[in-house]
Amino acid sequence: MSEISNGIIPDYIVDYIRERVPMSREGLRTLEAYAHEHGVPIIHPEVGQFLKIYIKTAQVKRILEVGTAIGYSALVFADAIEGKGHIDTIEIREASAERAVANIKTYNQSDVTINVHVGDALDVLPTLTGPYDLVFLDAGKSHYDKYFDYADQFIGKHGIIISDNVLYKGMTATDDLVIKRKKTIVKNMRNFLDELVEKEGYDTVIMPLGDGVAISTKLGE
Numbered sequence: 001m002s003e004i005s006n007g008i009i010p011d012y013i014v015d016y017i018r019e020r021v022p023m024s025r026e027g028l029r030t031l032e033a034y035a036h037e038h039g040v041p042i043i044h045p046e047v048g049q050f051l052k053i054y055i056k057t058a059q060v061k062r063i064l065e066v067g068t069a070i071g072y073s074a075l076v077f078a079d080a081i082e083g084k085g086h087i088d089t090i091e092i093r094e095a096s097a098e099r100a101v102a103n104i105k106t107y108n109q110s111d112v113t114i115n116v117h118v119g120d121a122l123d124v125l126p127t128l129t130g131p132y133d134l135v136f137l138d139a140g141k142s143h144y145d146k147y148f149d150y151a152d153q154f155i156g157k158h159g160i161i162i163s164d165n166v167l168y169k170g171m172t173a174t175d176d177l178v179i180k181r182k183k184t185i186v187k188n189m190r191n192f193l194d195e196l197v198e199k200e201g202y203d204t205v206i207m208p209l210g211d212g213v214a215i216s217t218k219l220g221e
């Protein structure tokens, strides 16, 4: 049987896809190497590629991200925005936020302003006003429901909210994979997804991309 080390997709499929994701530009490769060396979780290459395509296709200009880490994904998004744009990104760890600010200063080649907000997302989100075209949730997996409620206030019709890591190494989909210390997070993620797919005013699809992404688009008249 094939190895399934990410709990979701056989390794040979992941390898095949990743070999076909275009190589990042040099500055981003430096950050990928740093993240790998220091165990910083950053978006999976295929998730980054998908988001770049979406940002270009939908002509996204304004993005809100929850979970900055070292600023890698924000820079990937900025590269994909055509012309002027704006990204607000929230990071709870001061050291990570400082590194993100430095990385953005060094590597941002776009006309996009990237603002790093330091603090717990639940404290920062009420201070933001939007509007945003796209919201990317990539932090604090137990609180996605609350982040989503804020995001809902910030986006309009056809706005999109992308929740990352929703399959959580397969644990969300089967008890067989659940690690004891992750039980609460998994329970919260399952509840979030169950509510999300039923949410009035949204269409949602859960995709086995990277660690699992839920893509929700706001409906309207």
Ligand SMILES: C[S@@+](CC[C@H](N)C(=O)[O-])C[C@H]1O[C@@H](n2cnc3c(N)ncnc32)[C@H](O)[C@@H]1O
Pocket (backbone or CB within 6 Å): 041, 042, 043, 066, 067, 068, 069, 070, 071, 072, 073, 074, 090, 091, 092, 093, 096, 119, 120, 121, 122, 138, 139, 140
């Ligand atoms: C998966 S990493 C983000 C990776 C980043 N989006 C990227 O792909 O380059 C998640 C980040 O969220 C931050 N985080 C966790 N809980 C948070 C919270 N409650 N508010 C804000 N940030 C939080 C963590 O410190 C961590 O840096």
